[in-house]
Amino acid sequence: MDSEIGIKTGEIAQRWKGTPGMLTGALQEIQETFGYLPEEGIRTLASELDIPLSRIFSVATFYSFFRLTPPGLHHIQVCEGTACHVLGADQLSAKLFRDLKIGDEGVSEDRLFSIDRVRCLGCCSMAPVVRIDDRTYGRVRQKNVAGILKPYLKEGDGEN
Ligand code: FES
Structure with missing residues (x-):
């Protein structure tokens, strides 16, 4: 566990060890750190927290x-x-998965996009809501999807 993942996960585990809700708390912090839960991080956590x-x-x-x-x-x-x-989020996410050719694993083949279906982003008055990176789009209709994705497809960085 000399890798960056092992070291950082070990530090996170030590911070959470013995606290209430340590497992979900540590997992959340690992995901915030790496953007996902790397297998090595999970193994390190298991050994540091003595959890199967x-x-x-x-x-x-x-x-x-x-x-x-x-x-x-x-x-x-x-x-x-x-x-x-109630305002069509299911159809919206189906369209995004279809248009970006994303399967069950949630990441496009070129790794340009990933998708998660989430519960309430906290801006219900703008429903239906889609967030891309740190930017929130409200009242999104299926016909708006292409326009919203365009800058990300064009530049790959969402800046234009
Ligand atoms: S339910 Fe979608 S933002 Fe609240």
Whole structure:
């Protein structure tokens, strides 16, 4: 565990060890640090917290906000909370998956985009809501999807 992942995960584990909710807290911090939960990080956590690997994987796969694969260059969050759901979030996310040719693993083949379906992004009055990286788009309709994605497809950095 001399790699960056091993060292940083070890530090995170020590910070959370013995605290209430240490497993989910440590997993969240690992994901914030690396953008996903690397296998080496999970193994380090298991050994540092003395928790069986199987339990960590079951927690990591139970909560949809944990990712076991690295995100794409641009990460899309499609809100499927109640307000967004009633205004067509399901069809919106289906279109994004289809247009970007993203399968169940949630990342496009060129790794330019990844998608997560999430619960309430906290701006229900703008439903349905899609967030790409740090930018939030409200009242998104299927016909707007191409226009929203265009700058990210063109430049790969979302700046234009
Ligand atoms: S339900 Fe989508 S932002 Fe709240």
